[in-house]
Amino acid sequence: MSARENILGRIRTSLRRADGDGVAERVRAHLGAHALSPRPQITGDLGAHFREKALALSTSIADVADVHGVPSAVAAYLSLNQLPMGAVCWSALAGLDWVSHGVVMEARPARESDKVGVTEVFCAIAETGTLMTLSGADTPPVTSLLPETHIAVLHASQIVPAMEEAWQHLREMPDYPPRAVNFISGPSRTADIEQTLTFGAHGPYRVHVILVHS
Amino acid sequence: MQLTSHQFKARSREKLADANLQGALKKLQGNFVKGRADRVAELENFPAIRDAAAAIRARTLDHLDLYLEEFERNATARGAVVHWAGTTEDVNRIVCELAAKYDVKKAVKSKSMVSEECALNDALEAAGVQVVETDLGEYILQLAKEAPSHIVAPVVHKSKDQVSDLFADKHHLPRKTGIPELCKEAREQLRPHFVSADMGISGANFIIAETGSTLIVTNEGNGRMVTTLPRVHVAITGIEKVVPTLEDLSTLIRLLPRHGTGQTITNYISVTTGPRRAGDTDGPEHFHIILLDGGRTRLLGSDMQDMLRCIRCGACMNHCPVYQSVGGHAYGWVYPGPMGSILTPTYVGLENALDLPNASTLCNQCGVVCPVKIPLPDLMRKLREKQFEQGLKPKQETWGLTLWRWTAQRPRIYAMLTQIAARVLAVMGGSDKLIYNLPCGGGWTDGRDMPAPQGRTFRELYKASRITSTSRP
Incomplete structure (x- = not known):
């Protein structure tokens, strides 16, 4: 007998379950129902809730009226933090007018040497101030991971109350489930040495959200 | 990971004397214990x-x-x-x-x-x-x-x-x-x-x-x-x-x-x-x-099944007074604290980790903070019972309990022995009424003093008080 049959057999023996008592149907029903459990109620302005929680996680936020304001906001952030004016981005952002704001933008997956990565997000979660990104041919996860600075473009309409709503949206995607779903809650951190919080363990030192209101 | 759980007592003594570790464990209580309380309150x-x-x-x-x-x-x-x-x-x-x-x-x-x-x-x-x-x-x-x-x-x-x-x-x-x-x-x-x-x-x-x-x-x-x-x-x-x-x-x-x-x-x-x-x-x-x-x-289908609910958050160890005192290495395997006191004996054998289910005051801090409500002290108690049933307890402990059972079932002998013990201990306590070194109980008095009994047992005092009250007019 294979290890698989052994383990499953041991489980069935231990649980002393008879066949045909409707268990399989109940399991299938549970898997299909996607029932919600009790959870905190996120009431009021989702954007305000997201902002409060994201700032608490050391994510910084800049607001712009519409998507055309993104390049100037990126340029302002880079110069404020004395970062190089060059970055890589996801291809959907390549069409913005980066040149007139002095940003040298390349639409390609980040490499080890890139200092700044600019991405969009799939949605954001108000409950915890978290960004949710999906992997894909045009949305490589490395761009939010390898550079020391990650800038994320978030539309206010993409903010959902909690993880449960994010899953509902995800299930509507054509290639669901994607290879990778990454939830990002602020800059990379560690407290392994003497329980002292330090940013930039392996991932970005800085996470900056550009919140587009239109 | 190499199993060294049988050295729990020796390792614990070593860890209690490690000032560096003691400082770190104190800090852990501040961060993880307070942090959990704050986040749960939200x-x-x-x-x-x-x-x-x-x-x-x-x-x-x-x-x-x-x-x-x-x-x-x-x-x-x-x-x-x-x-x-x-x-x-x-x-x-x-x-x-x-x-x-x-x-x-x-x-x-x-x-x-x-x-x-x-x-x-x-x-x-x-x-x-x-x-x-x-x-x-x-x-x-x-x-x-x-x-x-x-x-x-x-x-x-x-x-x-x-x-x-x-x-x-x-x-x-x-x-x-x-x-x-x-x-x-x-x-x-x-x-x-x-x-x-x-x-x-x-x-x-x-x-x-x-x-x-x-x-x-x-x-x-x-x-x-x-x-x-x-x-x-x-x-x-x-x-x-x-x-x-x-x-x-x-x-x-x-x-x-x-x-x-x-x-x-x-x-x-x-x-x-x-x-x-x-x-x-x-x-x-x-x-x-x-x-x-x-x-x-x-563990499935056994009285230990609840332990499989564990999501490995570590709250039980952060809140455990024993973990807080000796740290993780004393437990001698992958999982320290109350979680380890159950996982180690059940995964690698009861006989290989005899001290672990006993390394608990059963204060239930772990049970109170467990996010998936595992009754950790109950499970440790069950493991102690299994140790006894399988004859894995130390001889000294088994004999001691047998002796106690014998006397406890014979009230006259029990009363006589406790009267003697109370008087002897009262004398040992001296003027400050503290016993600094208890014969056969060194493990207890090494770390603290034992308050000495007053010299008479509860039953003697009770009897005396009934005589006084009934003789009142």
């Missing part, structure tokens, strides 16, 4: 969420075979390969075979306690594969050739100065003294490994039946690197980690970081489903998932 319906979390875990265990099959079906449909491992040796064999198959020279690892159960690093190194731990704490331990002392903060027992010395020695760079500088040095040392590794090895905090996904929570981002950059990804986890739906997962995720580190959410939660897709420019080409039994099915 949830106004926390009791309902906790009930739901416990119910999700219990229901899944009751149908474990069906959810595992569902997981396997969905993971396979997305191109992952699912392996089943009866023992930890099977895990090591499967990983070594995969390393050979894909011509792996170097593997990078994110933190996995299941791989510690297996002593996987030793097996891979024996097979000629270089293994690099990438969680900062685990990396420090790998350099120092030490075992983790906490499942969430593995290097909590080491001071900054010790890390400074270790890095200077191993990296051959000028000695750094600041913690940010030490973290940066580790980052710079480990980056090239991420980029050049052939295989990434991770654990899984949960596996999700409805999607066939594995999930890891991390703060550093090394988990994302390990599951994104190398061309082969191997995820290793226990069969009990399956969760039915993404909604069920959301409930557990609401509690895991709050109870583990006192965070609302960890920096990264990475859900991975299958290998890279057509057109993807990153992600592994091959994705293998190993599901370990390793003693878990023995």
